[in-house]
Amino acid sequence: MKRKTVVFSMLAIIIAAILVLAPACSSGTTTAAVPQILRVNLGSEPAQIDPNQASWAQEKSVVSQVFVGLLGFNQDLTLRADVATVIPTVANKGISADGLTITFKLRNNVTWSDGQKVTANDFVYSIKREFDPTLACAYASFYYDIVGGEAYNSATNATDAQLATLKDAVGVSAPDDTTLVVKLNNPQPTMLQCMALWPVYPVRADIIAKYGNNWTDPPNYIGDGPYLLTEWVHQDHLTFKPNPNYWGTKPKLAEIDFKEITDANAALAAYQNNELDIVGVPSGTEKTFLNDKTYDDQRNLFNDLTTFAFQFNVTKAPFDNVLVRQALSCAIDRDSYISNVVGGIGKPALSWIPPGMPGYNATIGSQYAFNVTKAKQLLAQAGYSDVSKLPQITFSYSNTAANTVRAQFLQGQMKDNLGINIILDPEESKTFTTNVNSGKFMWAYFGWGADYPDPDDWLPSLFGTGAGNNHTLYSNPAFDALSATALKEQDNTKRLADWDQAQKMVMDDAPIVTIFYRERFNLVKTTVKGLKTTGMDGGIIGDTFFNEVSISK
Amino acid sequence: MTRFVIRRVLWMLLVLLVVSFITFTLMHLVPGGPWSREKALAPAVVAALNARYGLDKPFFVQYANFLLGILHGNLGISYTYQDRSVTQILMQGFPKTAILGTTAFVFAMIVGISLGMAAALRQNTWIDYVCVMFSTIFASVPGFVLGILLMIVFSVVLHWFPTGGWGSPSQIVMPAIALAALPAAFIARITRASTLETMRQDYVRTARSKGLLERVVLIRHILRNSLIPVVTVAGPQFAALVTGSVIVETIFSIPGIGRLFVQAVFARDYGLIMGTVLFYSFVISVANLVVDILYGVIDPRIRYD
Numbered sequence: 008m009k010r011k012t013v014v015f016s017m018l019a020i021i022i023a024a025i026l027v028l029a030p031a032c033s034s035g036t037t038t039a040a041v042p043q044i045l046r047v048n049l050g051s052e053p054a055q056i057d058p059n060q061a062s063w064a065q066e067k068s069v070v071s072q073v074f075v076g077l078l079g080f081n082q083d084l085t086l087r088a089d090v091a092t093v094i095p096t097v098a099n100k101g102i103s104a105d106g107l108t109i110t111f112k113l114r115n116n117v118t119w120s121d122g123q124k125v126t127a128n129d130f131v132y133s134i135k136r137e138f139d140p141t142l143a144c145a146y147a148s149f150y151y152d153i154v155g156g157e158a159y160n161s162a163t164n165a166t167d168a169q170l171a172t173l174k175d176a177v178g179v180s181a182p183d184d185t186t187l188v189v190k191l192n193n194p195q196p197t198m199l200q201c202m203a204l205w206p207v208y209p210v211r212a213d214i215i216a217k218y219g220n221n222w223t224d225p226p227n228y229i230g231d232g233p234y235l236l237t238e239w240v241h242q243d244h245l246t247f248k249p250n251p252n253y254w255g256t257k258p259k260l261a262e263i264d265f266k267e268i269t270d271a272n273a274a275l276a277a278y279q280n281n282e283l284d285i286v287g288v289p290s291g292t293e294k295t296f297l298n299d300k301t302y303d304d305q306r307n308l309f310n311d312l313t314t315f316a317f318q319f320n321v322t323k324a325p326f327d328n329v330l331v332r333q334a335l336s337c338a339i340d341r342d343s344y345i346s347n348v349v350g351g352i353g354k355p356a357l358s359w360i361p362p363g364m365p366g367y368n369a370t371i372g373s374q375y376a377f378n379v380t381k382a383k384q385l386l387a388q389a390g391y392s393d394v395s396k397l398p399q400i401t402f403s404y405s406n407t408a409a410n411t412v413r414a415q416f417l418q419g420q421m422k423d424n425l426g427i428n429i430i431l432d433p434e435e436s437k438t439f440t441t442n443v444n445s446g447k448f449m450w451a452y453f454g455w456g457a458d459y460p461d462p463d464d465w466l467p468s469l470f471g472t473g474a475g476n477n478h479t480l481y482s483n484p485a486f487d488a489l490s491a492t493a494l495k496e497q498d499n500t501k502r503l504a505d506w507d508q509a510q511k512m513v514m515d516d517a518p519i520v521t522i523f524y525r526e527r528f529n530l531v532k533t534t535v536k537g538l539k540t541t542g543m544d545g546g547i548i549g550d551t552f553f554n555e556v557s558i559s560k
Numbered sequence: 561m562t563r564f565v566i567r568r569v570l571w572m573l574l575v576l577l578v579v580s581f582i583t584f585t586l587m588h589l590v591p592g593g594p595w596s597r598e599k600a601l602a603p604a605v606v607a608a609l610n611a612r613y614g615l616d617k618p619f620f621v622q623y624a625n626f627l628l629g630i631l632h633g634n635l636g637i638s639y640t641y642q643d644r645s646v647t648q649i650l651m652q653g654f655p656k657t658a659i660l661g662t663t664a665f666v667f668a669m670i671v672g673i674s675l676g677m678a679a680a681l682r683q684n685t686w687i688d689y690v691c692v693m694f695s696t697i698f699a700s701v702p703g704f705v706l707g708i709l710l711m712i713v714f715s716v717v718l719h720w721f722p723t724g725g726w727g728s729p730s731q732i733v734m735p736a737i738a739l740a741a742l743p744a745a746f747i748a749r750i751t752r753a754s755t756l757e758t759m760r761q762d763y764v765r766t767a768r769s770k771g772l773l774e775r776v777v778l779i780r781h782i783l784r785n786s787l788i789p790v791v792t793v794a795g796p797q798f799a800a801l802v803t804g805s806v807i808v809e810t811i812f813s814i815p816g817i818g819r820l821f822v823q824a825v826f827a828r829d830y831g832l833i834m835g836t837v838l839f840y841s842f843v844i845s846v847a848n849l850v851v852d853i854l855y856g857v858i859d860p861r862i863r864y865d
Contacts, residue, residue: 052641054640054641054642055641055642055643057643060642140604140608140611141608141612142608142612143605143606143608143609143611143612144605145601145605147602147604147605148601148602148604148605151602157604160604160605160608161604161607161608163604163607163608163611164611220642220643221643223643224643240726240815241641241644241649241652241653241815242652242653242815242816242820243725243726243727243813243815244725266725266813267813267815268723268724268725268813269810269813269819270810270811270813272708272811273708273711273723273724273810273811273812273813276708276711276712276715276716276723277715277722277723277724279716280715280716280719280722280723281719282722282723435592435826436592436826437591437592437593437596437826437827437828438590438591438592440592440596440597440598441591441592441593441596442591443598444596444600453598454598455599475600475602475603476599476600
């Protein structure tokens with residue numbers, strides 16, 4: 008009797024403790040004024056929030072709240088002058104006639120969060136720092152058209168004296184506090200778009216000199232943007248509060264919480280438990296949330312500037328034959344992919360550059376619309392009317408759950424439509440990347456997202472001969488020649504026409520099979536007002552316009 | 561006893577050295593590196609990064625530099641989290657993982673030992689069957705299923721607990737339960753078997769025949785002796801719990817070091833991998849040493865030279 012009592016009473020105490028703790032921990036409701044707090048999920052720990060060194064979407068989300076650059080992007084992806092007074096053009100003498108010199112005029116009321124003025128020297132420091140070889144900033148290569156940039160960035164074994172000389176030779180200068188002059192090697196029209204990106208946001212030389220690597224910890228993380236990073240509990244959350252010395256329109260939110268919930272389903276549970284205001288719909292649950300009426304006014308869908316495709320290695324048979332590539336492209340039912348593989352979210356893609364940005368052309372690639380008869384004809388023309396004569400095809404991909412479904416879809420399409428058996432080759436993520444980057448693949452899953460909304464981010468570095476991101480090993484001298492002229496073409500209409508022609512050239516040769524343009528599918532609480540989503544958003548939707556968001560009842 | 565401890569410590573250092581060398585070699589053999597990305601970085605940038613982190617030096621030079629760093633108490637720098645050293649990262653995350661692990665350990669021990677003993681003392685009654693059933697269920701349900709289930713029931717539906725994070729006691733309850741389930745089941749089974757065996761011993765019969773109260777027999781004779789096998793497993797269990805569970809920490813977003821190691825391997829963060837591996841090896845070695853010393857305390861028959 009007594010032993011039983013001891014054991015049972017221990018169990019009872021434990022259960023009672025849980026029951027007592029539980030209701031006491033559930034959040035009560037407030038009847039006071041609606042707190043202006045936005046809670047979102049960053050998803051993972053940002054590795055590096057130093058603007059010059061940041062490169063991932065999560066890091067961009069953090070930097071966008073605390074810093075403002077010379078230029079920014081509007082919701083329609085046109086440029087906007089932020090710290091600069093106007094966007095430099097040839098007409099307003101901001102860009103020289105030969106296109107080699109860009110002059111920015113800065114506002115004189117721009118301040119840092121500690122009250123000091125932002126001057127052109129801050130931008131000079133930042134741009135030179137972007138090229139610093141000891142920092143090895145990921146986006147430095149985007150600015151190589153600036154005089155002296157590439158030389159400085161490549162000087163990894165130079166002495167301090169040599170580094171100092173190279174740094175001085177970088178073509179940025181500040182004749183006075185409100186004028187910034189940037190000298191280019193070539194007239195690169197998209198340099199303005201690059202100047203709107205975060206790697207050249209201004210940073211404080213004195214703060215960095217004083218705190219070194221710790222300058223990104225609050226309260227040293229001084230920026231000129233609408234918010235201050237007030238707290239960063241590593242791996243857990245980041246908290247932003249309004250910058251009291253902000254020179255622009257004061258933001259409406261009193262606080263933004265970036266939580267770091269890595270599991271997509273846990274994040275969804277948090278949203279349903281009212282701990283988050285915005286959440287991404289986990290892969291695989293899209294249909295549920297598209298059809299559930301209770302979420303009617305919480306759905307948020309918009310096109311991302313991202314296209315997914317299957318890329319061929321055009322040096323490996325049978326993919327060295329353009330007819331085979333074109334045939335396989337015609338044999339894939341993209342509509343079925345959208346509805347069965349990605350839960351109905353996204354649009355089928357026949358061209359490469361996605362809708363919502365300059366360069367999108369719906370007619371390009373239309374010859375690859377789903378047509379099995381045509382596919383078989385093309386194969387026959389290539390000499391493969393009997394598909395068993397084809398060499399064994401292997402499709403490689405990074406072994407996530409979502410990719411497995413995509414690969415199986417492709418395998419099914421090849422088998423059902425053409426009778427071709429392909430072997431699936433799942434690989435661990437970095438191993439896959441390494442293999443693709445060194446050409447050890449036949450056919451692989453592949454995606455590309457815009458760094459900035461212009462065709463020259465989508466074509467030369469992917470399809471130019473020997474280009475850094477050209478893993479299809481596609482080489483077309485006509486395309487190379489056209490790219491070379493288009494990159495420097497100052498007449499925007501002609502430039503876009505050139506890129507259009509270049510895109511058509513590539514898609515006609517089919518080194519890749521484009522499948523779909525991604526859409527971002529999120530749930531947003533009805534209390535969140537003023538959310539503006541754009542194709543240039545970072546890790547969290549609407550994060551480039553959080554200064555316009557407010558919370559209502 | 562002192563000589564025993566010193567010998568064990570020396571062995572521990574040797575083990576750590578071998579572990580570090582094997583890990584270092586494997587790490588560099590695996591394809592891909594810290595800078596491999598789908599959007600390839602410019603070659604000049606990659607060269608600069610390699611120079612910055614000393615990755616352009618020969619293999620043995622890098623390993624020697626790493627060992628030299630250890631001698632100075634420096635576990636290295638992380639390649640992904642560039643503003644903090646590995647030591648800082650571990651020190652920030654370890655207390656949280658340790659608290660969670662310790663809470664789960666306490667849960668597991670209390671529940672496991674209680675269930676196990678109850679089952680043994682009331683063998684073949686309904687109590688026994690219920691306890692065995694619970695321990696089988698907890699041993700069979702995977703951690704991530706249990707975790708998500710708890711989250712859905714207690715957070716989304718009942719709103720009793722927050723879904724995750726760290727900071728308040730209510731955020732420890734669900735992850736600790738999810739983490740404790742399997743060890744509790746395991747400990748329950750071992751306790752039951754061990755208690756059954758102890759109950760059959762002669763000295764227990766002697767104690768009863770002396771006229772001692774059943775409670776005294778239980779606490780003074782049965783409990784202490786049946787716990788020896790439990791201590792055997794408790795030590796490694798504690799080490800495993802304290803070094804964290806990837807799954808539970810991921811699901812409940814606990815900012816600890818449990819998932820840090822797996823993330824570091826996927827990111828090829830050489831600095832963090834080496835530091836974490838050494839740290840884990842150290843913790844596990846120390847835990848095993850402590851267990852062995854505890855034997856001597858619990859069971860006076862065990863003596864070390």
